Amino acid sequence: MDGRWPGWGADAGLVVLTFLPALLSQPYVDTSGAAWASLTVYEAVGVVILLVRRRLPATAFVVGFAALLVALVGSAGAGAKLSPLVFLPLAVLLYNLGNHTASWKRTVSALLGVIVLGVAGLWLNRMTTDSGDFQGGLDVLAALAPMPLAWAMGFAARTRQELLAAAERRAADARRAQALEAAQATQRERTRIAGEMHDVVAHSLTLLVVHAETLRARGGELPDWARTQVDGLAAAGRQSSGELRDLLRMLRDPADAAPLQPVPDLGELDALLDSHRAAGGTVELTTAGALESVPGPVQLAAYRVVQEALVNARRHAPGALVRVRVGDAAGELRCEVVNSRAARRGTAGAGVGLGLISMEERVGALDGELVAGPTEDGGFRVVATMPLDRADV
Numbered sequence: 001m002d003g004r005w006p007g008w009g010a011d012a013g014l015v016v017l018t019f020l021p022a023l024l025s026q027p028y029v030d031t032s033g034a035a036w037a038s039l040t041v042y043e044a045v046g047v048v049i050l051l052v053r054r055r056l057p058a059t060a061f062v063v064g065f066a067a068l069l070v071a072l073v074g075s076a077g078a079g080a081k082l083s084p085l086v087f088l089p090l091a092v093l094l095y096n097l098g099n100h101t102a103s104w105k106r107t108v109s110a111l112l113g114v115i116v117l118g119v120a121g122l123w124l125n126r127m128t129t130d131s132g133d134f135q136g137g138l139d140v141l142a143a144l145a146p147m148p149l150a151w152a153m154g155f156a157a158r159t160r161q162e163l164l165a166a167a168e169r170r171a172a173d174a175r176r177a178q179a180l181e182a183a184q185a186t187q188r189e190r191t192r193i194a195g196e197m198h199d200v201v202a203h204s205l206t207l208l209v210v211h212a213e214t215l216r217a218r219g220g221e222l223p224d225w226a227r228t229q230v231d232g233l234a235a236a237g238r239q240s241s242g243e244l245r246d247l248l249r250m251l252r253d254p255a256d257a258a259p260l261q262p263v264p265d266l267g268e269l270d271a272l273l274d275s276h277r278a279a280g281g282t283v284e285l286t287t288a289g290a291l292e293s294v295p296g297p298v299q300l301a302a303y304r305v306v307q308e309a310l311v312n313a314r315r316h317a318p319g320a321l322v323r324v325r326v327g328d329a330a331g332e333l334r335c336e337v338v339n340s341r342a343a344r345r346g347t348a349g350a351g352v353g354l355g356l357i358s359m360e361e362r363v364g365a366l367d368g369e370l371v372a373g374p375t376e377d378g379g380f381r382v383v384a385t386m387p388l389d390r391a392d393v
Helices: 002-030 033-051 057-077 084-100 103-129 140-146 149-219 224-252 268-278 297-316 353-362
Strands: 281-286 322-327 332-339 369-374 381-385
Touching: 002 033, 002 084, 033 057, 033 084, 033 149, 057 103, 084 103, 084 149, 140 281, 149 224, 149 297, 268 281, 268 297, 297 322, 297 332, 297 381, 332 353, 353 381
Parallel strands: 281 322
Antiparallel strands: 322 332, 332 381, 369 381
């Protein structure tokens, strides 16, 4: 409804500007009853024609010209004269014909129709009017002479609109082509990265698992502590291989992103902590709340935060006690991992330095917050808080 009012308002304004001048100037031309009757009927018909001009531009022009012709010939036959401003609606209809009629056949047909009507009207005017003052002459020709300019202006406006529409279509096509090219380039880069990761990482992981399994097969020759370490190494290698395989599949084809491996959640924290203990670490876990009801994306993010924090503790603070606290309260999940001072020197150059960055990005994607930094006793603390209403992420 709101979109119609501007169009109706413009039409109302055009009707006033087109028909009111003739009414205002008619008293200065002829005040006879015949003149007013012809003008009133003509303008009533003209208003209807003007309102339907966009739907039927050629028909509206022909009918409008015929109505004007009848008014002029009828008033002249009764010895009355109309204001020259009665030609204003004809100019509007000609502009509309040029602006809304794309078919040259219809345009030419409309022009031929008004020429035929004009000749017939001139003949009727000569037959019904004896006085030369009421026969069409130079005054009518002077009013009709500039009319083709109105059609030319309408045609120019339509041509400009078509050019703008064509330019917009070309711009839209260019944007679509650019987006397609960017998507293809992204996919090519994904495929390249997947190939590089397969060549650099997958082969190394495969060799790691093969060596670990070989050591397990000769477990009778190893001490007890070594057998435990080898079991943990083999399990970690197999898990990493599975997760890497899923990651490579997602990089090669995002549409095939369904993981083959089960997505880890908070229910697997005990297994994660056991692997940390098997690697020689000491860890304590405290949980609170119904963690099983936490949305899956939040559980996965919390699991990854604990996993990365434990890895960092093993690298930089070996032998340190690690305390893990996970609980939900006040509509958010809070995950805290704190390790004490290192019991021995950490591994120099361990890691690639992106652990905290990846944790922060993962938590931030869920509208959460990550705080990490050293503690007063020389340890390190990581705290992640994530809202529980982001299950749709």
